[in-house]
Amino acid sequence: MATLNPRHEEGFFYLLAGIGGLVSAIGFAAALYMEHSGHVVTGMNNQIVWGLPHVIAIFLIIAASGVLNVASMGSVFGRVLYKPRAPLSGLLAIAMLSGGLFVIMLDLGRADRLMVAATHFNPTSVFGWNVILYPVFYALVGVYLWTMMERRMNPFSKAAGLATFIWRVVLTSGTGSIFAFLVARQAYGTALLAPMFIIMSFSWGLAVFLVVQTTMYAWNNLQLPALILKRMKNLLATFVAAVLYFTIMLHLVNAYFAKNIAFEYFILFDSEFASMFWVGQILVGTLLPLALLFSPGSRDKVLWVNVAALLVILGAYYQLYVFIIGGQAFPLEIFPGYDVKSSFMDGAVDHYSASLPEILLAVGGLAIAFTMTTIGVRILHFLPQDDLAELEAAASITD
Amino acid sequence: MSGNNPRRAFIAAAGAGVAGLGFTAIAPGLHLMAVASEANAANAATETRKAGTAASPAVRWGLLIDANKCAPGCTKCIDACHTENGVSEQLPDPRQNSQWIRKIELVDKRNGRVTQLPMMCQHCANPPCVDVCPTGASMKRADGIVLVDRHTCIGCRYCMMACPYKARSFVHAPLTEQNPEVPRGQGCVESCTLCVHRVDKGQQPACVESCPAGAMTFGDLNDPASEIAKRIASVPTSQVRADLRLNPGVRYQGI
Numbered sequence: 298m299a300t301l302n303p304r305h306e307e308g309f310f311y312l313l314a315g316i317g318g319l320v321s322a323i324g325f326a327a328a329l330y331m332e333h334s335g336h337v338v339t340g341m342n343n344q345i346v347w348g349l350p351h352v353i354a355i356f357l358i359i360a361a362s363g364v365l366n367v368a369s370m371g372s373v374f375g376r377v378l379y380k381p382r383a384p385l386s387g388l389l390a391i392a393m394l395s396g397g398l399f400v401i402m403l404d405l406g407r408a409d410r411l412m413v414a415a416t417h418f419n420p421t422s423v424f425g426w427n428v429i430l431y432p433v434f435y436a437l438v439g440v441y442l443w444t445m446m447e448r449r450m451n452p453f454s455k456a457a458g459l460a461t462f463i464w465r466v467v468l469t470s471g472t473g474s475i476f477a478f479l480v481a482r483q484a485y486g487t488a489l490l491a492p493m494f495i496i497m498s499f500s501w502g503l504a505v506f507l508v509v510q511t512t513m514y515a516w517n518n519l520q521l522p523a524l525i526l527k528r529m530k531n532l533l534a535t536f537v538a539a540v541l542y543f544t545i546m547l548h549l550v551n552a553y554f555a556k557n558i559a560f561e562y563f564i565l566f567d568s569e570f571a572s573m574f575w576v577g578q579i580l581v582g583t584l585l586p587l588a589l590l591f592s593p594g595s596r597d598k599v600l601w602v603n604v605a606a607l608l609v610i611l612g613a614y615y616q617l618y619v620f621i622i623g624g625q626a627f628p629l630e631i632f633p634g635y636d637v638k639s640s641f642m643d644g645a646v647d648h649y650s651a652s653l654p655e656i657l658l659a660v661g662g663l664a665i666a667f668t669m670t671t672i673g674v675r676i677l678h679f680l681p682q683d684d685l686a687e688l689e690a691a692a693s694i695t696d
Numbered sequence: 697m698s699g700n701n702p703r704r705a706f707i708a709a710a711g712a713g714v715a716g717l718g719f720t721a722i723a724p725g726l727h728l729m730a731v732a733s734e735a736n737a738a739n740a741a742t743e744t745r746k747a748g749t750a751a752s753p754a755v756r757w758g759l760l761i762d763a764n765k766c767a768p769g770c771t772k773c774i775d776a777c778h779t780e781n782g783v784s785e786q787l788p789d790p791r792q793n794s795q796w797i798r799k800i801e802l803v804d805k806r807n808g809r810v811t812q813l814p815m816m817c818q819h820c821a822n823p824p825c826v827d828v829c830p831t832g833a834s835m836k837r838a839d840g841i842v843l844v845d846r847h848t849c850i851g852c853r854y855c856m857m858a859c860p861y862k863a864r865s866f867v868h869a870p871l872t873e874q875n876p877e878v879p880r881g882q883g884c885v886e887s888c889t890l891c892v893h894r895v896d897k898g899q900q901p902a903c904v905e906s907c908p909a910g911a912m913t914f915g916d917l918n919d920p921a922s923e924i925a926k927r928i929a930s931v932p933t934s935q936v937r938a939d940l941r942l943n944p945g946v947r948y949q950g951i
Binding site: 332334335336337342343344346347390405407408410411415417418419421422423424425427428475478479480481482544625629631632634635636637638639641642643662686 | 787788789790791792793795798799800801802803804805808811815824827829831832833834848849850851852853854856857858859861862863864865866867869870881882883884885892914925935936937941951
């Protein structure tokens with residue numbers, strides 16, 4: 298990319314934006330097809346009611362709130378390194394949330410009734426809370442970006458950043474609570490999920506940020522300063538380790554309860570999800586990134602740190618797949634102590650494979666986030682501008 | 697001190713009056729519904745519900761199912777339910793078909809004892825499906841029947857995730873040959889309505905009526921004189937997943 302001249306560069310931008318727009322449009326068309334034909338054209342059914350679209354949508358929503366953490370580190374916690382990164386972090390948050398909501402809303406059985414969702418509110422529903430949480434998140438991030446971009450509004454930036462930080466903690470708690478509040482299923486129904494989703498958002502959001510930041514630097518023929526790379530990769534490693542800790546605790550506590558042993562055995566050892574858990578989530582998504590982020594041969598290299606970040610994102614996909622699909626594939630225990638069977642898959646493990654329309658819808662959501670980011674960084678000039686002298690002075694104090 | 701200020705008291709009283717008038721003007725239907733509900737509660741009946749009157753909170757409709765009488769291989773209740781409610785679609789993937797009621801075979805892991813029973817929406821007093829529904833489409837009627845308003849259901853399926861009884865189905869494909877009294881809709885979630893359209897006419901649910909062994913009893917759980925209440929008071933019965941304290945309106949005997 299270092300050889301790109303301005304004309305080529307502009308063409309390349311239009312190409313990327315065009316591809317993103319096209320894939321988004323295909324995703325929208327897939328949703329229309331699902332809306333017209335019904336969910337009979339998906340792999341979802343009456344046992345596995347949430348499928349691949351939900352895995353991708355929830356990833357995007359969690360990562361959207363997490364990527365905003367980069368801004369919070371600067372404005373709320375006063376870290377010099379993160380302040381110039383706040384605008385990009387805000388843009389990514391809006392782009393990813395838009396992608397996630399695109400998928401989750403278009404997967405509804407009656408997507409045409411969005412107005413009903415906006416005008417009928419059930420205060421006891423976590424989904425209902427989210428109807429408030431998301432628009433306010435958009436508004437707060439918008440105001441926060443405004444206070445950062447408009448010089449006269451700069452004095453209010455810290456207050457806006459604090460409000461946004463508090464709201465994003467509430468929002469991710471809300472996402473975790475979608476599952477935490479489910480009394481029926483062995484896989485869910487624990488308060489641990491709310492804080493766990495927050496730490497997952499820290500990890501996945503920072504991983505996405507690192508990849509986007511590196512791409513932007515490379516696009517502009519710049520190299521990320523070593524000090525910044527070191528700080529950000531250390532933070533990513535901390536978050537990845539924290540997610541691992543929560544994962545271990547979640548399964549350990551569950552396995553301790555006799556009533557949940559069968560489910561834990563299923564998800565960890567005796568199902569198609571076991572290999573996704575051990576290889577996808579733990580090995581590829583956790584241990585390998587940690588090794589890359591700490592090994593002397595790779596920890597200082599932009600390339601390897603980014604490979605680690607990409608692996609964290611891949612691991613996030615497997616983690617959510619195991620959590621959401623695996624959690625539903627295991628049969629509901631309606632009659633403990635009995636072997637059960639029926640015409641409705643009672644007592645039977647279900648198998649899910651996503652159909653093409655739902656894959657296209659899910660990829661469409663990713664494309665929405667990609668396109669908004671591509672256009673946003675081009676128009677808004679959000680490339681972080683570091684004052685290295687200030688940074689080194691700050692580093693010498695805090696190190 | 698402020699309580700002794702006559703002018704302030706007057707303003708407060710006037711404000712309340714204006715607010716009351718405003719409420720009446722804005723929500724006259726709501727007001728009338730409240731009055732109707734109170735009137736209905738006063739003379740709660742298990743008979744035909746007159747058109748335009750609200751369901752009575754004094755009634756709690758329920759079912760008692762005697763699993764000892766439920767014969768292996770018999771699907772009369774399922775056939776009757778699906779005929780009554782127009783649930784007839786046969787999709788290529790059977791897991792996508794709606795099942796408002798199903799037969800479950802239980803084998804006791806300790807001694808191999810086999811039990812059959814029909815399973816449907818348990819019409820909980822504390823229904824998780826109602827709690828989680830973002831639009832309030834999942835609702836519990838005053839008389840305890842849990843329903844889905846198919847005009848406000850957005851098809852998010854959160855209620856299906858929340859139901860501990862797997863009682864709900866999602867309509868996966870366009871529908872034909874619907875029963876006009878039982879509106880269903882593609883993209884909406886649905887479940888046993890306890891044949892609310894029949895109950896409101898003073899009839900029994902279709903499954904109860906069809907059972908050749910008389911294994912199902914329908915009635916008002918709140919009425920001590922009803923057959924269902926008398927039987928629950930005299931024989932040991934159980935609630936499925938009683939540990940969840942959802943207080944289902946469907947009780948079982950023999951499990």
